[in-house]
Amino acid sequence: IKIYYVNSENEYLNKNNNEQLHQKLLRAGYFMSNQLWNMFESCFFDLSDAAAASIDPCYRLFTLKFVDLLDDAG
Structure with missing residues (x-):
């Protein structure tokens, strides 16, 4: 690619x-399913709903994965 x-x-x-x-x-x-799109909680990242709506889907996936990794690490 x-x-x-x-x-x-x-x-x-x-x-x-x-x-x-x-x-x-x-x-x-690049498209995200509604389920994955709705998993992103803007308040957790201290973002307004308007700011969260304009975030690149790849960045959303990155931040969600990063939080998962932090949770797994303890």
């Missing part, structure tokens, strides 16, 4: 008109 970091995706794609890069950037998405 290759990861491309683009500051302004639409601007970059429109300037270069690179269809192959466009397909690589937009071929996959």
Whole structure:
């Protein structure tokens, strides 16, 4: 898997008109089940609901896993 970091995706794609890069950037998405999404408790992390709603799903998974690891470690 290759990861491309683009500051302004639409601007970059429109300037270069690179269809192959466009397909690589937009071929996959990251989705969370409702059950996993609802497991994230914003108050536990001292976040407002609005701030929690805008958090990247990968970061949500990371923080949930981190809490699990801390619990397992004692």
